[in-house]
Amino acid sequence: MSFGANGPGEVSLGAADRAAAVAAVREWLRSGDGREDALIATLAESALGLCEQFIGQVTVAREMVATLPAMRGWQRIGATPVRAITGVTGLPAEGAAFALANDAYAIDLDADGGGWVLVRDPGIAGRVQVTLVAGLADGWDGLPAPVAQGAARLAAHWFNARDAAEPAPMAVTALWRPYRRMRMGGAPCSNG
Numbered sequence: 001m002s003f004g005a006n007g008p009g010e011v012s013l014g015a016a017d018r019a020a021a022v023a024a025v026r027e028w029l030r031s032g033d034g035r036e037d038a039l040i041a042t043l044a045e046s047a048l049g050l051c052e053q054f055i056g057q058v059t060v061a062r063e064m065v066a067t068l069p070a071m072r073g074w075q076r077i078g079a080t081p082v083r084a085i086t087g088v089t090g091l092p093a094e095g096a097a098f099a100l101a102n103d104a105y106a107i108d109l110d111a112d113g114g115g116w117v118l119v120r121d122p123g124i125a126g127r128v129q130v131t132l133v134a135g136l137a138d139g140w141d142g143l144p145a146p147v148a149q150g151a152a153r154l155a156a157h158w159f160n161a162r163d164a165a166e167p168a169p170m171a172v173t174a175l176w177r178p179y180r181r182m183r184m185g186g187a188p189c190s191n192g
Contacts, residue, residue, distance in 0.1 A: 011048040011060060013041070013140065020140040021045070021155075024148060028156035036159075043155035051151050054173065056181040057081060057113075059143060059151075061135025067091070068130060070122035074108075079134040080181065081113025086132060088117060090125030097129065136179075150175035 013021060021044035022037050029040075048059050057080050058064075066077050070090065077085075085107040089097050104121040105128070117130050137143045143151075150172045157168055 011045045011052065012062075013045055013048075013060060017060060017140040018044070021048075021152070024140070024152035025155045025159070028152050029159060040155065040159060043158050044151060047151040047154040047158070050154065051147060051176055055147070055176050055179040057136055057179060058134040059136050059147060060140065061133055061138050063131065063133050066130045066132065068117060068119075068128050070119050070125045070128050072119060074116050074118045077115035077117065077130060077132060077134075079115070079132065081134060081136060082109055082115030083133045083135065085109070085115050085117070085130060087130070088119075089129045089131070090123055091127040091129055092124045093126050095124075098123075098125070100125070100128065144179065146175040147179055 018041045022040045025040045025044055026032065052059055061083060063086075064079055066079060068075050068077075088100050088105045088107070090100050091097050100119075100123070101121075104119070104123065106118040106120065108116040108118075110116065113134075115130075115132055115134070117128070119125075119128055122128065136147065140148060153175075154168055154172045157166070157172075
């Protein structure tokens with residue numbers, strides 16, 4: 001499965017969330033100086049991206065596009081937690097993408113935040129693009145405290161260790177571990 005722009009691990013915060021993330025990182029840095037806010041915001045986005053890769057979940061809600069094979073049978077979308085599936089488009093080997101008829105596919109969201117797509121009739125499509133919205137929270141301020149704290153702490157560490165090759169604080173992964181989801185045999189499971 002592949003994702004389009006801003007898929008899992010590719011965090012790009014809006015202005016309000018960037019400001020909140022910068023403020024959180026500055027608290028760790030004990031700095032009110034705003035001269036390096038752009039760098040701090042970039043580090044915070046990178047830390048959230050790394051968090052997403054570690055926990056196996058999308059942190060801040062955003063629209064994504066997943067590309068799946070147009071095969072019959074239910075397929076789980078890799079991003080989680082899925083809030084909504086807003087469209088399914090057919091992708092032929094040659095030619096333009098086309099909207100699949102409503103009766104050509106089915107969608108489902110499970111209680112664990114999994115998004116599922118069933119392609120009943122792909123027509124000439126060899127793949128489908130699924131447009132969805134996924135994320136734990138609407139923005140930085142809605143993130144679970146340990147997720148936000150771990151990201152802020154990691155961004156502050158990177159800021160302070162720019163010229164050194166110091167490993168990240170182990171506390172970061174300890175904060176994120178309760179939110180970690182792993183897949184075993186294709187089925188998601190929580191790691192607590």
